[in-house]
Amino acid sequence: MKNIFIVISILFTFSIYGCNNVEKLENNVIICEEQEIINLKITKITEDSAKITFETAKESIPYINGQKISEIPLKKHYYYVTNLIEGKENILNLVVDNITKEVSITTKEKGIDYSKNSIYLDNRVFYQIFVRAFADSDGDGIGDFNGITENLDYLEYLGVNGIWLMPINKSKNYHGYDVTNYYELDPSYGTMDDFKKLLAEAEKRDIKIVIDMVLNHCGMRHEYFRTARRGEDSPYRDWFSWSNEKKGLGWEENGADGKYYYAAFWSEMPDFNFNNPLIVSEVKNIMDYWLEIGVDGFRFDAVKHLFEENHEKNKQFWYEMRKSVKNSNENAIMVAENWMESAFVAQYFEEFDMNFNFDLGTMIINTINNGFDCSLVETMKLNYGEFKKYNENFIDAPFITNHDQKRVMSEFLVAKNKMYLERSMKQMKQASVILMTMGGVPFVYYGEEIGQTGKKPDENIREPFDWYKNKDGKYMTSWMKKSTVKEINTIENDGISVEEQKGIDGSLLEHYKKLIHLRKTESLMGNYNINKIDFNNKKLYSYSKDGENSKIIVILNLDKKENIEIDLNEKFQNKKIFDIYNNSVIENKITINSLGFMLLKIKD
Known part of the structure; x- marks a missing residue:
């Protein structure tokens, strides 16, 4: 031959x-x-x-x-x-x-600059969607792709131009993080044609879609693991980690053979062994497959855990993944979940376009709940400096809370009565002002814009998106009817729904809409040049976002009872001051209501 x-x-x-x-x-x-x-x-x-x-x-x-x-x-x-x-x-x-x-x-000579971030990330705000809970198009109670497609107009109305879809692959459990087939969709969400239609319609609106890519582990019912656990001669045995004894937390008994497999998060989600080049090759092929389908990128789950005992090896793995993704699509978006302190997260700006900023969300909530400065500005200045050490063109991904955390409204809401609800809505507005004036690409968790509530267990943080005041109508999901956890936060006529807020001046939904649109027109809101302003009042929290010839001034009144008067002339003498939120020129002396805020612009 x-x-x-x-x-x-x-x-x-x-x-x-x-x-x-x-x-x-x-x-x-x-x-x-x-x-x-x-x-x-x-x-x-x-x-x-x-x-x-x-x-x-x-x-x-x-x-x-x-x-x-x-x-x-x-x-x-x-x-x-x-x-x-x-x-x-x-x-x-x-x-x-x-x-x-x-x-x-x-081979080629080096061509692609792997340190280059996606050109599509400028001026974007992403919206995180749990598909099962968002919009049901066919009346089966389960949110689906067509439900999202049919509500892209709502997302355009809100102003978001990016979507992060939580896991959409075939899986056993409701959350989708126990993938049983990486090449198939969850059939309850729709067909591949439905998904491709969503991608096409989003593209027409310049809305980028990233999908959850769960690589640290798969579901125990995945054919990889079902085959691997049958014995040491299984062809997939070395795709997972095994031991003759229980070494500690995360080691789960396999059953009849008396061996143990490693599953860091849950016994039904065994971790892959990425020391095996075959699973590395398979993962690259999985990402190729979805990029060819047309997704704009990936949100990578549990990034630090793949080689938890070897940080450098972990970073090298993700560098290889970056090369693979960027060679398929140079502009593919890569965002990482590293639920760690910012000094650790900073290192992964070498491998990812964006990293979620968990520290920031905590500081936003603490500042507003405590009613005084929690060193947010000083901390963010330090963090931005640390991020820049690893990537001159880093892109932060600020958010307040996500699908794993108590909803931000529940962080503020002491009791669900009219007085506390009104107060918490004001605090939500303050929190979103901080979020939308931080550098990078903000992420908003579905329902956050209308003030949905939710505490652990996880199911109650992922309840149906509230379209209507009566909990009934087209697109309302009822997925929790099949859950062992009772739906407790979606309540009729509580003021927390799209129907009760859309078009209503002063509502939280209209506030989010205004902030997102302002962020697109006022570029200073999204830069990293942040400096604290001291008005000699502990209940006033203020900072500036500085440009060459102008600056945005953010002022929050953290006092839960008292209005506060400010003489702006003491800080900004003889400057013309414009209220960009209310679209008006203001006098030097202003009053900020209890739990109120102001967004001002000053030109030099």
Whole structure:
């Protein structure tokens, strides 16, 4: 049998030796047919890696340079070859059923700047959606893709131009973080055609969609793990971590064989063993698949946990993931969940476009609840400086709370009566003012904009989105009827619904809408140049967002009872001051109501 030589040069010129039939030479891909290997393709060529895909005449376990590229016999194969020599010819031995073929790959010189962040992130506000709870289009009580598509007008009205969809893959449990098939959608959310329609309609509105990518673990009912747990000779055994004894927290008994597998978060979500190159290759292929479907990027779950014992190894893994994603789509969005202090999170700005800022949300809530300065501005200045050490062009991802935390309204609401509800709505407005005047790309959790409440357990933080005052009507979901946890926060006629707030001057929904639209027109609101202003009153919290010739002034009255008068002339003598929130020129002396705020603009 003749050897096959495939040479791919930096200039994308090709030489083929020993191929009896070349079917195509298209889009820098060679397709070569031979007896043992059919449709051989080499794609995603970088300076040090390439993706090889091919079919074999019969089910086989091929090897490249002695490394298995699958654990079980298959006819279709893909594999990511890494650690190639940059800009050089690399000879690989591809062995199929004891027949060796040589593949020559000439890698690219370094082209893509992997430190470059997505160009699509400027001036965006993202909206986090739990699909099951958001909008039901077909009356089965479960939120779905079509429900989101049919309510893109609402999101446009609000002003958001990015969506983060919580897990949409097939899974066993309601939350979706126990994935049972990474290539399939949760059937209760709709079909692939439904999902593609959502992507297409969002694109028409310039709304970017990122999906949750859960890589640390899968569900125990995934075929990977179902096969792995059958015994040590299982082809997927080494895709997970095993022990002969219970080493401590997270080690779960497998059952009949007496072995233990590692599952950091829950016994039904076994962790992958990313020391195995086969699962690394599989993960890259999963991300390729969804980028080809048309998603704009990923929110990566539990980033720090993949190599929890080896921080440098963890960062190297994510650098490889960044290269893979950016070579598929240079503008794909990558946002990381690292629920850690900011000094730790800072390091991951080398691998991700954005990192969620958990510290900020806590400081926003504490400042407003405590009624005094919690060093928010000073801390953010330090954090921004730390982030910049790792990436000159870092993009922070500020938020207040998300699907794992008590809802922000419940952080403020002492009792659900009229007096406390009115007070908490004011505090929500203050919290959102801080959020929307922080640097980066803000994220809003669905229902936050109308003041939905919710405390642990998690199900009560993820209750149905409240479209109507009577809890009944088109798009209202009822997914919790099948839950063991009772729905307790979605209450009729409590003032917390889209119907009760849309178009109502002074409502929380209209406030969020105004802030989001202001953020798009007033670029200073989203910059990182923040400085504290001291009005010599502990109940006044103020800071500026500074530009070259102007600045935005944020002033909050944290007092729960008293109005406060301020003479702005003491700080800004002879300056023309404009109230950008109320669209008016103001005098030097102003009064800020209890739990009120002002957003001012001053030009030098």
